[in-house]
Structures are given as C-alpha cells and as structure tokens.
Amino acid sequence: xxxxxxxxASVRYVSRTRTERLVNLVICLLSTRRFLTAAQIAxxxxxxxxxxxxxxxxxxxxxxFERDKAELRELGVPLETGTxxxxxxxxxxxxxxxxxxxxxxxxxxxxxxxxxxxARLWQHAGLAAAASSGLAKLRAAxxxxxxxxxxxxxxxxxxxxxxxxxTAAARDRREVNFDYRVPDRDASSRRRLQPWxxxxxxxxxxxxxxxxxxxxxxxxxxxxxxxxVRVTGQPGAYEPPAGVDLISHVARWSGxxxxxxxxxxxxxxGRAAGLRRWAVETTTGPxxxxxxxxxxxxxxxxxxxxxxxxxxxxxxxxxxxxxxxQRLKEIAARHDELAVAGxxx
Amino acid sequence: xxRPAARGGRASADRLARLLNLVxxxxxxxxxxxxxxxGDLGVTERQLREDLELLWVxxxxxxxxxxxxxxxxxxxxxxxxxxAGIDRPLRxxxxxxxxxxxxxRMLAETPGVANREAVERALAKIENAAGDLVAAPVEVxxxxxxxxxxxxxxxxxxxxxxxxxxxxxxRDESTERTIDPLRMLMVGGRAYVEAWCRRAEAVxxxxxxxxxxxxxxxxxxxxxxxxxxxxxSDGVFRPSPDLPLITLRIGRGERWITEYYPCERVEAxxxxxxxxxxxxxxxxxxxxxxxxxxDVTVVAPAELAEQVRAQAAAALDAxxxxxxxxxxxxxxxxx
Numbered sequence: 001x002x003x004x005x006x007x008x009a010s011v012r013y014v015s016r017t018r019t020e021r022l023v024n025l026v027i028c029l030l031s032t033r034r035f036l037t038a039a040q041i042a043x044x045x046x047x048x049x050x051x052x053x054x055x056x057x058x059x060x061x062x063x064x065f066e067r068d069k070a071e072l073r074e075l076g077v078p079l080e081t082g083t084x085x086x087x088x089x090x091x092x093x094x095x096x097x098x099x100x101x102x103x104x105x106x107x108x109x110x111x112x113x114x115x116x117x118x119a120r121l122w123q124h125a126g127l128a129a130a131a132s133s134g135l136a137k138l139r140a141a142x143x144x145x146x147x148x149x150x151x152x153x154x155x156x157x158x159x160x161x162x163x164x165x166x167t168a169a170a171r172d173r174r175e176v177n178f179d180y181r182v183p184d185r186d187a188s189s190r191r192r193l194q195p196w197x198x199x200x201x202x203x204x205x206x207x208x209x210x211x212x213x214x215x216x217x218x219x220x221x222x223x224x225x226x227x228x229v230r231v232t233g234q235p236g237a238y239e240p241p242a243g244v245d246l247i248s249h250v251a252r253w254s255g256x257x258x259x260x261x262x263x264x265x266x267x268x269x270g271r272a273a274g275l276r277r278w279a280v281e282t283t284t285g286p287x288x289x290x291x292x293x294x295x296x297x298x299x300x301x302x303x304x305x306x307x308x309x310x311x312x313x314x315x316x317x318x319x320x321x322x323x324x325x326q327r328l329k330e331i332a333a334r335h336d337e338l339a340v341a342g343x344x345x
Numbered sequence: 346x347x348r349p350a351a352r353g354g355r356a357s358a359d360r361l362a363r364l365l366n367l368v369x370x371x372x373x374x375x376x377x378x379x380x381x382x383x384g385d386l387g388v389t390e391r392q393l394r395e396d397l398e399l400l401w402v403x404x405x406x407x408x409x410x411x412x413x414x415x416x417x418x419x420x421x422x423x424x425x426x427x428x429a430g431i432d433r434p435l436r437x438x439x440x441x442x443x444x445x446x447x448x449x450r451m452l453a454e455t456p457g458v459a460n461r462e463a464v465e466r467a468l469a470k471i472e473n474a475a476g477d478l479v480a481a482p483v484e485v486x487x488x489x490x491x492x493x494x495x496x497x498x499x500x501x502x503x504x505x506x507x508x509x510x511x512x513x514x515x516r517d518e519s520t521e522r523t524i525d526p527l528r529m530l531m532v533g534g535r536a537y538v539e540a541w542c543r544r545a546e547a548v549x550x551x552x553x554x555x556x557x558x559x560x561x562x563x564x565x566x567x568x569x570x571x572x573x574x575x576x577x578s579d580g581v582f583r584p585s586p587d588l589p590l591i592t593l594r595i596g597r598g599e600r601w602i603t604e605y606y607p608c609e610r611v612e613a614x615x616x617x618x619x620x621x622x623x624x625x626x627x628x629x630x631x632x633x634x635x636x637x638x639x640d641v642t643v644v645a646p647a648e649l650a651e652q653v654r655a656q657a658a659a660a661l662d663a664x665x666x667x668x669x670x671x672x673x674x675x676x677x678x679x680x
Contacts, residue, residue, distance in 0.1 A: 019360050023403045026365065030430045031405050044406035075362055076438035101433035105474045110460060111467035118448035118464075123577070127444040133362060134441030139385065140366035140434035142373030151464070152498045153457040155487070155531035156577050157448055167443060170482035183600035186613070197482030200451070203534020223604065246484045273519045277512055277557060307636030308517075309656030310663050325664050328657045330639030335654035 021047030022068055026077060030100060035084045035092025038065055069093075102141050112138070113149035121157040126164065159205060160222035163198060165229040166207045170195040173240075175212070175233030179226040188226045193218070194233075196240035201250040208249045210238070219250050259294035263301060264316045266290055271311040275304075290315070298323055306331070360396075363388070367396055368414060368431040375424045382423070397423065404429045442475035443483070450485040455531045457494040459502070487534055494529075494536045494553050501526040501538065506566045510558040511551055515625040517632065519557065520544070525566035527574060529553075532581050539575065541568045548572045550581060582607065584623030591630050591649055592621045596640030619644065631656060 024045050029036065042048040042061060050061040072079055078099040081091050107115065119135040122128035139145060162178065169176045176195060181188035195209040204221060211218035267275060268288045276282065279291035295301040302323035305312050314321040363386070370386070371377065383393040397416065404413030404427075415427035437445070449468040452458055500507055507526060512519045524540035527548065531537070536553035575581075584607055592610075595602065595618050603611050603620060610621040624630040631652045634643055643650035 017399065019357055019364065020399050020403060022361050023364055023400065027404060027429050027431060028406050046408065071358060075358060076435055100435060102436045103474045105470050107467060107470060110463035111470065114449065114452065114464040114467040115445065115471065118445060118452050121448045121451065122444060130440040131444035131448055134437050134445045136366050137434040137437060137441070140370040151452065152459040152502050153455055153529040153531060153536070155451050155455045157451050167483055171439065183603055184597050197484060200485040202488055247486050272517065273512060274514065274517050303636045303638055307632035309635060310659035313663050325661070327639055328661050331635060332654060332657035332661060334639065334642050335650055335657065
C-alpha cells in the first residue's frame with residue numbers, strides 16, 4: 001500500500017495523462033452531492049494544479065477545464081450545473097449517480113446473444129461504432145455475450161448518409177430542409193419537413209413527416225436526398241400526430257400489387273427460363289410451350305415479354321399482344337436509324 | 346507510465362470510455378483472468394494491464410490509499426475491491442441506443458431468424474432501459490417470412506451440402522448445383538445463401554427467391570479453406586472493370602434505372618440521359634434493353650445495338666405469321 005501511495009504521488013506529479021485527470025474528475029463529481037466550483041475542483045482533482053493569482057496560469061487552467069467538460073459531455077456524462085447555495089454566484093458542477101448510471105438490464109443468455117449479434121450487423125462505420133460501444137456498456141453491467149452465437153440468418157444493416165441527421169431531427173422534433181432529387185425531374189428541389197420518423201421498407205429507407213410547403217404528409221426516399229440535411233428549427237417545435245403509423249404511410253406509397261390478370265404466351269422450347277418460373281400453368285403445344293402468366297399491369301408485363309424477343313409470343317389478351325407489338329416496332333425503328341446513322345462501323 | 350500524454354482526440358475519448366466501463370466490468374466478474382477479460386473487451390493483455398495501472402492511481406479526492414480504486418491480483422486474476430463510486434457503466438448515449446434498437450428491430454423483422462422471440466424480448470428490455478432516448482423514430486418492415494427461406498435456414502443450420510435448382514438472371518437459365526453453405530444473409534430486403542459453389546469453384550451468393558428447389562445431401566458441407574465470405578459493405582453487386590460496359594440513351598421515364606443499377610457515368614444530353622453501366626453478360630443486357638421499352642437506345646457497344654435490332658425484327662416477323670387459335674381453357678379464367 002505504501003509503495004502504491006508513493007507511486008500514485010510520483011505519477012501524479014510527473015506524467016499525469018489527460019485520461020487519468022478525466023477519470024478522477026468523474027469520480028470526484030460523482031462523489032459530491034454539493035455543486036463544486038471550478039476552484040474547488042482545481043484544489044481537489046490532480047492535474048489541475050495552478051496558481052490562481054497568475055493570470056496566465058489561471059487562464060490555461062480554465063481552458064483545460066472547459067475542454068475536459070466538453071469531452072465528458074460528448075461522451076454522454078450528464079454534467080449538472082448549479083450553485084451550491086443562494087449565496088453563491090459562481091456556478092458549480094456535479095454528476096447525479098442516478099443520471100449517470102446505466103439502469104439494470106436483466107438480459108437472459110439468449111437475449112444477450114441477440115444483442116451481440118445485432119451490434120455487429122451495422123455496415124455503416126459510425127453506427128457500427130455506436131452499437132459496439134453500447135454493447136461494451138451492457139457487458140460492463142455484467143451481461144455476458146456469447147460471441148459464437150448466430151441466429152441462422154443475419155441482415156446486413158446499411159443506411160444512407162441522411163439517416164443519422166434525420167433520425168436525430170425526428171427524435172428532437174426539429175424542422176429540417178434538404179435538397180431532394182427525383183430522377184424524372186431535371187433539378188433537385190428544396191424541401192422543408194417536420195420529420196416524424198424514419199422507416200425501412202423492403203430494404204430501402206424513407207423519412208415520413210409533414211411537408212411544410214405542400215402542407216401535407218409526405219415520404220421521401222433517403223437515397224434521393226442530395227447533400228447535407230440542414231436542421232433549421234428549435235427542439236420540440238412540433239408534435240407528430242398521436243399514434244402515427246409510419247410504415248403505413250410508406251406502404252401506401254409504394255405497396256405491393258395484386259396480380260389478377262392472366263396472359264397466355266407461346267415460348268420456344270427450352271427458352272425463357274425466367275418466365276417459366278412464374279407461370280401458373282404450362283402446357284406443351286405444337287409450336288413450343290404455352291404458359292399462363294399472372295400479371296397486374298399490361299404495360300409492365302409487355303416490357304418483360306419484349307425482353308425475350310422472338311422466343312416469346314403473346315397469344316392473349318389482345319391488349320398485352322398489341323402493347324408488345326407496339327414496343328417492338330418502336331425499338332426496331334430506333335435501332336434501325338442508329339444502324340443507318342452509324343454506317344458500317 | 347512513460348507513455349506521452351494523450352492529447353485530446355478520438356483515442357483519448359475512446360480510452361476514457363473504456364476505463365469508465367472497465368471498473369464495473371471487473372466488479373461484476375470477481376477473479377476474472379486478465380487474458381479472458383482482454384479478449385472479451387477487445388484489447389490486448391498489455392493494454393489491459395496499462396489500463397489497470399492507470400486506474401490504480403485514480404480515486405476520490407483525498408487520494409490516500411483508502412480513497413483510490415483498489416484491486417487484488419491473484420496470479421493472472423484480478424478482483425476490484427474498491428470502486429471509488431464507478432460501480433455502474435455510463436448510460437447509453439442516444440446514438441448507442443439507436444444503433445442497438447434499430448439493429449434489433451431489423452433482426453426481429455428478418456425472415457428466417459431463429460429464436461425471434463429472444464430478439465423481441467431483448468429489444469423490449471433495451472428500449473425500456475434506454476427510455477426516452479428511443480422513442481427511436483425508426484420503424485422497420487422487411488418482406489415477410491417465406492417457406493423457402495425457412496427451409497433453407499434449417500438446411501444451412503444442419504450443416505449439410507445442398508443440391509439446388511437455381512435461376513441465373515444474367516444468363517436466363519436454371520441450373521442444378523451442389524453448394525456448401527457458409528451462412529444466410531439479408532441484404533437490401535432480400536435473403537441470400539452464401540455458399541461455396543462446387544460448379545463455379547468459388548464462393549457465390551444465391552438469392553433465396555431464385556432457388557427453385559432444394560435437396561439436402563447425405564454429406565456434410567465442406568467449405569475449402571481458401572473460401573472467403575463476400576465483403577458486402579458496398580452492396581451485393583460490385584461491378585468490376587473487366588465486365589462489358591454498355592452505354593444507353595434513355596428518356597425521362599427510364600431514369601429510374603440510375604437508382605437501381607450502379608452506373609459508372611450519367612450525363613444529361615438535353616431531355617435525354619447518357620448512362621453507362623457494367624453488365625455481367627451481353628445476353629442479359631439485350632433482354633434488359635428490350636424490356637426497358639422504346640425510350641431507350643443502345644449507344645455502345647455496336648454489337649449490342651445490332652442484337653437488339655435483330656431480336657426486335659425477328660419478334661415482329663413472328664407476330665406477322667398467323668398462329669393456331671388459343672385454347673380457351675389454357676387462357677385462364679380472369680380476363
């Protein structure tokens with residue numbers, strides 16, 4: 001013990017690291033119920049020794065102390081500011097243990113394993129770091145995580161750059177604006193939004209909220225946000241509608257389609273493997289096979305069928321057959337012109 | 346303690362976070378072996394010893410022997426005997442809570458996940474502990490569970506080689522393959538089996554919705570040592586520069602392809618766009634271009650333009666020839 005005290009003393013005055021000073025600052029502020037002023041902290045926490053009467057020395061201490069406070073806050077340490085009594089003008093500091101400490105999370109081994117797996121799913125560097133530092137805290141709280149555990153199927157979690165600023169803005173209820181580019185428009189346009197939340201729908205990310213210019217609920221695809229998301233409003237500036245179902249807004253906007261139509265096509269033997277896979281009926285006929293294909297929209301079915309060229313011929317219904325012939329004529333005409341224009345290249 | 350003092354920056358913040366975790370971590374595991382703790386915390390044993398040395402001289406104001414963090418060493422084992430008030434880890438930051446909660450929600454929504462119930466229990470507990478932080482305004486919905494995905498996952502879990510019928514869109518063909526599965530993945534809302542393909546003699550990703558039949562073989566999956574999982578951080582399809590480059594002139598209505606396919610170059614030419622992308626196969630490119638519709642013209646290569654023209658002309662010829670009347674039974678009921 002005596003040797004350690006000596007070591008502590010020698011270390012204290014010789015080569016104290018900044019990290020060590022910060023650990024001591026946390027311990028000091030956690031142990032006090034009263035708010036401690038900067039001067040009191042300087043007098044107790046090793047590493048802040050200075051001569052308060054020397055203006056230059058004092059200023060250096062203040063800068064150091066400001067930097068340390070900022071670092072603690074950045075780490076998430078809840079640094080409280082207040083005065084010890086009504087007679088004190090100078091602000092003091094303390095850390096309430098209740099605010100500091102992670103609440104008890106009694107995870108069963110299979111639950112802990114799930115958290116461990118979830119934490120390594122992020123493919124986005126910033127969120128991957130946040131997930132693993134969060135997991136480190138759970139471990140520090142006594143949770144044991146089996147690193148070998150798997151759940152048979154693992155999603156790769158990727159997000160667009162706009163994800164972090166938009167989730168933060170939605171959490172803090174702050175208005176944002178951003179430039180949004182839809183491919184069939186020539187230029188991006190500035191949108192002003194009160195974001196309610198962010199949704200992953202079928203592997204793509206969207207933000208849902210109140211569009212201030214359209215004065216209506218709108219969804220925006222995060223991959224179409226150009227450049228930075230700018231936070232413009234104050235926190236708590238609005239309230240999303242109570243019980244809002246974010247998913248339903250996106251689902252309504254890009255929902256699945258029912259394939260109630262049926263088309264019959266003739267397919268050359270052994271060709272068009274892709275079509276055969278979703279035929280609901282296949283019969284072998286004199287000129288190859290006949291497939292019955294379910295479809296929703298005649299025009300998009302026509303597009304798929306045209307892809308197979310002469311291997312596929314539409315027999316029925318006429319609207320699909322006509323759509324296919326029309327497309328083929330236009331494609332042939334366009335590429336004929338090209339062949340003429342390009343000459344014998 | 347001869348290390349130079351860390352000057353701010355990321356490294357110092359990381360170390361502070363680690364040290365504040367270390368005391369409660371050890372407190373919860375009295376007598377843990379230093380090597381085990383280091384492995385668990387993802388640091389070297391030497392780094393852990395340096396951290397302990399630093400903590401050993403930290404403590405409450407007074408900084409006498411009774412105020413400093415105290416620990417007992419027993420051979421290679423360590424026990425915290427006095428924690429100086431850091432008995433709990435720091436609570437989760439908003440970002441940490443968000444990252445864990447969103448990943449758990451994603452996991453809970455992923456089709457084919459074993460023990461989904463444990464994921465949901467864990468999620469509820471983390472959300473509860475994080476409190477207001479995760480009124481996390483993030484919701485996740487992935488395509489539903491399918492019988493195929495469940496069947497594949499069960500087969501992969503049993504560790505057998507699989508015989509599959511697989512549809513390859515790039516060549517528009519269905520083939521039989523024997524694969525030795527490595528893992529199952531969900532990327533961009535789609536399920537994949539990553540496996541050693543004995544036919545290709547390489548690691549391949551197989552889209553679950555393109556596996557049309559599965560049979561479990563009576564032999565274990567054996568993945569050759571040289572097999573490496575894909576790096577999927579940039580998505581599933583990473584065009585390599587040795588693949589054929591095609592250039593298309595597209596109309597406004599077809600600009601969506603620039604969002605769906607990784608394009609090497611997109612250039613506005615008035616109303617129209619010139620778009621260049623890499624394709625795995627020119628046959629695929631031909632089906633792709635024909636399927637896109639009349640608003641698309643092949644600019645390069647000339648070979649592809651000619652194929653597109655010839656196929657369209659041949660198809661039109663076929664339509665000009667009369668066909669046998671349609672059998673009404675085969676035409677289906679819904680018209």
